[in-house]
Amino acid sequence: MIDYFWYAFLVPLSTAIGFVVLGLGGTFFKKGGGFIAVIAEGAALVFGVFFAYQESLSSTLYHDTSFVWFALPDGTSFVMGTLVSPLGALMLLVVNIVGFLVVLYSMEYMAHEEGLPRYYAEMMLFLTAMNGLVLADNYLEFILMWELVGLCSYLLIGFFWKKPEAASAAKKAFLVTRVGDVLLFVGVFIFFTSLGGIVDPSITTSPYPGQVCSSAGINWACAGFTFAPPNADSNVVFLSANSVASVTARDPNLMTLAGLLILGGAAGKSAQFPLHTWLPDAMEGPTTVSALIHAATMVAAGVFLLAITSIYIGFTPTAALVVLAIGGFTSLFAGTMGLVARDIKRVIAYSTMSQLGYMVMAVGAASLVAIGPGAAMFHLFTHAFFKALLFLSAGSIIHALGTQDLFAMGGLLRKMPVTGYTMLIGALALSGIPPFSGFFSKDGLLSLTWTAAQHYPGALVFFLMALVGVLLTALYIFRLWFLAFSGTEARESSAHPAHEPSWVMRAPLVTLAGLTLVAGFLPLLSGFSHLLPGVQWGAFGYASSGSGFSFSQTDLFLGLVSLGLALTGLLTAYALWGNGRVFRLADESPLKGLHTVLVRKYYFDEAYDGLAHGGVLGIARAFDWFDRYVIDGTVHAFEDLFRIASERGRRIQTGLVSSYVSWVVFGLIVLVFFFLYALPYLTSAWGGG
Amino acid sequence: MSFDIPSIAQYTPEATVFIGVILVFMLDVAGIRSRAIIGGATSIFLLLAFLQVLADLGSWPLQGLSTLPAGLLGTQNGPVIFTNFGLIFQGIFLLSALLVALASVSEADGEEVPTFYALLSLAALGMLFVAISADLIFLLLSVEITGIATYVMVGYTRKDRRAVEAAMKFYIIGALSTAISFFGASLLYGAYGTTSLTAFRALPANSSLALVGFGMVAVGLGFKATLVPFHMWAVDVYDGAPASVSAFLAAGSKKMGLFGIFIVFVAAVRIFASAQGFALYLALGALAVITMTVGNVMALEQTTMKRMLAYSSIAQAGYMLLGIAIDTPAALAGATLQITADVLMKAGAFIVVGAAVGLGVGPLITDWRGVGHSRPGIGASFAIMLLSLAGMPLTLGFVGKFYLFFAAVEAGGYFTLLAIAGLLNSALSVFYYARILRYMYMPESTGSATVGAHPLSHSSLGVGNAPAAPAWGSVRDEIRGTGSARWATVVGIALLLLVLGIYPTPIIGAMNSAAQQFLTLGL
Secondary structure (H helix, E strand, C coil): CCCHHHHHHHHHHHHHHHHHHHHHHHHHCHHHHHHHHHHHHHHHHHHHHHHHHHHHHHCCCEEECCCEEEECCCCCEEECCEEECHHHHHHHHHHHHHHHHHHHHHHHHCCCCCCHHHHHHHHHHHHHHHHHHHHECEHHHHHHHHHHHHHHHHHHHCCCCCCHHHHHHHHHHHHHHHHHHHHHHHHHHHHHHHHHCCCCCCCCECCCCCCECCCCCCEHHHCCCCCCCCECCCCECCCCCHHHHHHHHHCHHHHHHHHHHHHHHHHHHCCCCCCCCHHHHHHHCCHHHHHHHHHCCHHHHHHHHHHHHHHHCCCCHHHHHHHHHHHHHHHHHHHHHHCCCCEHHHHHHHHHHHHHHHHHHHHHHHHHCCCCCHHHHHHHHHHHHHHHHHHHHHHHHHHHHCCCEHHHCCCHHHHCHHHHHHHHHHHHHHHCCCCCHHHHHHHHHHHHHHHHHHHCCCHHHHHHHHHHHHHHHHHHHHHHHHHHHCCCCCCCCCCCCCCCCCHHHHHHHHHHHHHHHHHHHHHHCHHHHHCCCCCEECCCCEECCCCCCCCCHHHHHHHHHHHHHHHHHHHHHHHHHHHHCCCCCCCCCCCHHHHHHHHCHHHHHHHHHHHHHHHHHHHHHHHHHHHHHHHHHHHHHHHHHHHHHHHHHCCCCCCCHHHHHHHHHHHHHHHHHHHHHHHHHHHHHHCCC | CCCCCCCCHHHHHHHHHHHHHHHHHHHHHCCCCCHHHHHHHHHHHHHHHHHHHHHHCCCCCCHHHCCCCCCCECCEECCEEECHHHHHHHHHHHHHHHHHHHHHHHCCCCCCHHHHHHHHHHHHHHHHHHHHECEHHHHHHHHHHHHHHHHHHHCCCCCCHHHHHHHHHHHHHHHHHHHHHHHHHHHHHHHHCCCEHHHHHHCCCCCHHHHHHHHHHHHHHHHHCCCCCCCHHHHHHHHHCCHHHHHHHHHHHHHHHHHHHHHHHHHHHHHCCCCCHHHHHHHHHHHHHHHHHHHHHHHHCCCEHHHHHHHHHHHHHHHHHHHHHHCCHHHHHHHHHHHHHHHHHHHHHHHHHHHHHHHCCCCEHHHHCCHHHHCHHHHHHHHHHHHHHHCCCCCHHHHHHHHHHHHHHHHCCHHHHHHHHHHHHHHHHHHHHHHHHHHHHCCCCCCCCCCCCCHHHHHCCCCCCCCCCCCHHHHHHHHHHHCHHHHHHHHHHHHHHHHHHHCCHHHHHHHHHHHHHHHHCCC
């Protein structure tokens, strides 16, 4: 069989070429070279779908370590390998489908902005980095791409760099995620020293037949763990508890620490509590960028990191429990803030945080019961489409009205029916109403968490939080929808009359709505289910549980409970905001205080500011003093010394041949003297060296 | 001993270059003196020779075209031996000549044009022989072929008084050094009764005569390699000579001297390994450290670009000498990498300086103010070369230094001190390279390290509405000012520095194995 996967590098290469062409020559093209970006990303889409399809047929790992990037003199080498795994293939689909639609949508949405070549070039780099990230085979390569993703998000969030809010939002996103990145580095370093550094003599070959481990580097597939290869028959990858056990066997505390540090990195990128503060502010970027960041690229990278770590290295039970807890808590925590936001994009941003919380929780739960993180990845997959849909619909509204304030909107359904109905589909999917995709994926991960809670009662609290989160999700997203679309007319008249955008923007909306409808049923295809290790097709919803599990009444019951909660949320939203109603808390209401806390985002920004001013600034001052007087002083002293030496030295260079000749003779005499007298002396002094 | 009819197929690169020389002479006789034709022809022949060397090295995709007879590699044949290490250096030498030939196509036409190209090819021919020599006399004679050609090249324009003066200085010091090194060779012959470098390696260290001999040979070769204190001519000559000739001297002829020191001292160190080897390492290490320190310190206060580059070139020679002063395969591979990088950086930098006249930039460092913005292509390329010279990551200059210093640390003990000295020197050198970058890119009014505009405006990709956007019109202007061949050479060198700096694995692999063979085999 021809190994198609050798060509997997074509996926990131397509957009990389787009980046180079647009980055260097973008100004030559009309409209900032948008069509180049569409072609480049279109090519990446074709390749991505092709490789994902191939992977779904074979469902084995393709691992290529032949490309050595850099070899050190002592034989250590850094490999830029390719790993086409089921999870990576799934991500290729997500990244490129959403990426393509977003780039297409940008053609009209961004048409009137300045600096378009920069925009498209950065989008291309963003997609390149993300495609590279999902194909990376070791942590070094992964971090390289991870950093590129971070850089691009900084550049794109700050795209309107003349706007101070955008510039500071970009900085905030970069700095907050950086905290996570540092944690990730340390975590990876622990893995590297405690796992990659140990050459386990019993494991010199990859667990996958026909693949060779390089002794150096830190290849995931060769990190020295045994785990069962993908079992094509049952469509389940059982990460047999072996992987966790083997990690635990090394040094449980160290491995727990490493797992938590990795979680820190993921929390930064995926905006999990307590590193979530950058996400709402990041709404200052163009809506298309928000759609890409929230659906397919940046925040997905964090969940992907957790998923691959859980598969290839494994979390210790303690670490897994913390992962579950952080995710479960964030899902509720973010939802509460989403209830009160006025900005249409911020509501969706909080929903992202909350949904990512579900995914993180599911990875933790999957690790606890030692199965693959398919449930989380499936939610990532369905979420990508309906979240991109929600953002792009919101973009359509913003494009038409020029405002982002929900309370200024209203009655848009009649003027923008396509936008309205597609957004409704997105909202239904987000709330988890069948038959839309969100129901299946959310149900799957809830039932998985329930299973985990059977074994680890501590998880029950966070499971309940997640259930309350389901109610809130429906509540805030339908608050948004009713405020924007219901009623007869806008509450504030805008400068522009509301209108539908052209097909360039409508086509992605309709496509995404269609994908949102079908995505939930995709695991019925046996090929697709290969891409989701750990997910089983149950009779009702997707039951993600351990081995030997099939349909059970618990599962049915859970599905009904979450559906009931979602419908409750929907109906409450209708009662409060439906039909053009606007519900606001009265000033004397006892809930007003809570409302303020939520609007101020639990005062996290203020707290972090205080921390920075009090703690960090003090330390910084001390370092500043040291830097200014000790380091700079030393440097300046040397600078003066060398300057004087240089100045004096110029006098030796007379320009006269005779003086040069005498220097040559001088050198000769010194050499001969050294060889004749000093050398024998030194030799006898050292006894032959 | 049987006498086979010697195969000459292995001399294809040398023959190619030689045919190029004859062709240039014939064109001269025919009255054709256009740079485009003569320079183009020379470049083609040098390129063919270069590709042939790559083929002989077995580089993809030319490996099938090798003309080396089987079994020839590593066996001495009279005064000649073919090794992968020597072949790599043949490639390096040809590359330096090729770059200079290409870039000088853009210079003014004149009656001396054929002379220049003929001399350039002849000098390259001498260097090719140096790279395959296995005998001290053959080595010194080959060095002299190149030497005489370069003496004339420095003064070839004849009308420029400073160039003629430089040529005279070069010649006098060169003659003196050559005389000393031949004297040394005769002492070695007196001591051992042979001049074969391979034979030296197997001989015992029996006389101080040999030590003096090696010392004197080192003077002659150290002159070419601009080791301190035999470096003084270099500053005046690099400054006075036409920039393209300086490029060739710094990129090509200096590397020949270093290669000569490598092969002579590999033998010397082996001779004295048992008894005085370590002290010899000490001497070479001291020479290297003194050379890099003097070069870097003197470069600090220079005001003209060419003299600054001349001193930086002297400093670079110090780093490269570490290759033999550490004498491990990794160090030698690192030195070879550094030499390759330096060929690109120094040839490129001098070519840029030569092109600056056409761009209206004066000889002083301060004349480069704002060039980064007004001449985006040349400015960016020059910036990459300077960053590479300073040893910044993602450039080839970093890879070479990293390898060298890593090898020094790996060798341990006293050699670690060499790595520290090298690192400190690198830090020192950043000072004067960064100064040029500051002139080129910082706003003129402040000239300090504060950036006036919004930070984000500089982090953008330099396209669209960012203030540093390259105006394509000014690129067209600068191509007109420098000439397209020269512009393309400069930009090509910069790209090569970046590409090889990001992905050096192919050349590292070749150099590692070649250095390994070179140290274990005969030569």
